[in-house]
Amino acid sequence: MKHVLVIGAGIVGLSTAHHLLKGGARVTLVDRDPEGDKASFGNAGGIAVTEVVPASVPGLLWKVPRWLLDPMGPLAIRAAHAPRLIPWLMRFSRAGRPTEVRRIAQALAALNTRVYTDLLPLLGEHGLLDELQQLGALTVYEQAAAFDGDAAQWALKRAHGVEVLALSGDEARELEPALSPAITRGVFTPQWSHVRDPKILVDKLRQSLVGRGLCIRVGQACDIGSGLGAGALSVKLSDGQQLRADTVVVAAGAWSGQLARCVGDKVLLESERGYNTTFAAPGVALSREVIFAERHFVATPLSCGLRVGGAAEFGGLNAVANFKRSHALARLAAHYLPGLRTECGTCWAGHRPATPDSLPVIGPSPRNPAVIYAFGHGHLGLTQGATTGRLVSDMALDKPPQIDLAPYAISRFN
Numbered sequence: 001m002k003h004v005l006v007i008g009a010g011i012v013g014l015s016t017a018h019h020l021l022k023g024g025a026r027v028t029l030v031d032r033d034p035e036g037d038k039a040s041f042g043n044a045g046g047i048a049v050t051e052v053v054p055a056s057v058p059g060l061l062w063k064v065p066r067w068l069l070d071p072m073g074p075l076a077i078r079a080a081h082a083p084r085l086i087p088w089l090m091r092f093s094r095a096g097r098p099t100e101v102r103r104i105a106q107a108l109a110a111l112n113t114r115v116y117t118d119l120l121p122l123l124g125e126h127g128l129l130d131e132l133q134q135l136g137a138l139t140v141y142e143q144a145a146a147f148d149g150d151a152a153q154w155a156l157k158r159a160h161g162v163e164v165l166a167l168s169g170d171e172a173r174e175l176e177p178a179l180s181p182a183i184t185r186g187v188f189t190p191q192w193s194h195v196r197d198p199k200i201l202v203d204k205l206r207q208s209l210v211g212r213g214l215c216i217r218v219g220q221a222c223d224i225g226s227g228l229g230a231g232a233l234s235v236k237l238s239d240g241q242q243l244r245a246d247t248v249v250v251a252a253g254a255w256s257g258q259l260a261r262c263v264g265d266k267v268l269l270e271s272e273r274g275y276n277t278t279f280a281a282p283g284v285a286l287s288r289e290v291i292f293a294e295r296h297f298v299a300t301p302l303s304c305g306l307r308v309g310g311a312a313e314f315g316g317l318n319a320v321a322n323f324k325r326s327h328a329l330a331r332l333a334a335h336y337l338p339g340l341r342t343e344c345g346t347c348w349a350g351h352r353p354a355t356p357d358s359l360p361v362i363g364p365s366p367r368n369p370a371v372i373y374a375f376g377h378g379h380l381g382l383t384q385g386a387t388t389g390r391l392v393s394d395m396a397l398d399k400p401p402q403i404d405l406a407p408y409a410i411s412r413f414n
Contacts, residue, residue, distance in 0.1 A: 005245035010040035013251035014388025032220035041199040054358035056096035074283030074296035091356035107407035109160040118386040135288040137192035147185040254351035256375035270352035276309025277345035321349035362408035
């Protein structure tokens with residue numbers, strides 16, 4: 001029986017473990033805090049299958065200086081980290097060229113069109129289908145000019161099979177009466193869905209997998225090398241333990257770049273820290289996830305309350321969180337959701353693993369094919385987790401891939 005060691009207990013690692021166990025492998029999952037706080041727990045809960053446009057698009061860089069001048073704006077770069085960010089930003093700029101945007105959109109769509117094919121059976125097998133709310137999402141605009149400015153992006157989404165329904169402000173408020181009169185335009189995307197609570201989903205999935213034979217080891221993986229015996233791999237933990245396996249899957253989110261470098265693979269991976277606040281008694285009600293396009297934040301109705309989240313902060317993995325950004329998002333939300341009670345919210349910050357081209361890293365290491373990468377999903381980890389798990393497990397079990405994996409190869413960073 002093949003032994004596969006999965007590094008990372010987030011949604012991607014757990015989904016990979018699910019498919020591997022189904023395929024008959026023995027699976028060990030390693031994480032420094034398997035039940036602890038992760039981007040998989042604190043995200044906004046969206047199954048964002050409509051998101052096929054990369055973060056870098058034509059004209060975006062002209063907006064960056066204005067965002068950076070706003071201390072509580074949608075983008076922040078910590079000064080001490082800025083020099084290390086230069087190679088990532090250069091590649092990010094290249095990803096915004098029109099030809100690159102079209103190529104990246106096609107690669108994102110190839111993953112996203114498989115999402116429900118892979119996610120629904122996974123949820124069903126673990127008794128978690130009730131956690132999924134298939135109610136679509138509503139993107140809203142305050143200024144008609146901003147809506148018009150996004151026309152090319154909506155057209156690109158349509159070209160990749162995304163259903164798009166343009167709405168007036170009044171029609172948007174018919175869907176979500178809590179919205180302010182300041183909203184003048186909206187776009188409804190029925191294929192989007194959200195989960196009731198990402199933490200509950202991940203906790204229940206992990207517990208169910210343990211009941212099916214998943215072995216969880218607590219520890220921080222710090223090196224990957226050759227083990228004893230032909231083809232064996234050894235994973236060293238920070239406490240000195242050595243774990244051996246036939247195949248290693250790196251699904252450690254924003255920490256995955258460090259492990260890839262141990263293998264000898266270069267990758268441009270940054271922590272894009274996100275912030276949110278969850279209001280247990282918000283005083284307003286939403287039916288579905290609402291995306292506030294101009295302000296770059298979202299509000300999602302979860303079973304634990306209304307979660308308001310967003311922001312992109314680049315400061316590395318060790319910078320202390322600035323929860324003023326969570327409070328700023330709450331104040332913004334109150335502008336668009338009159339009556340929102342912003343007192344007594346629970347703040348959270350987490351590290352999204354961001355590549356400059358918005359594509360995850362999925363596939364084997366060119367240095368050692370027994371090491372398989374599954375990280376870098378940015379804002380789409382929950383969305384693409386089940387599909388990534390399926391693709392990675394197929395590789396580990398020597399099955400043919402369901403899609404062309406070339407766009408996601410780590411070798412693109414060489």
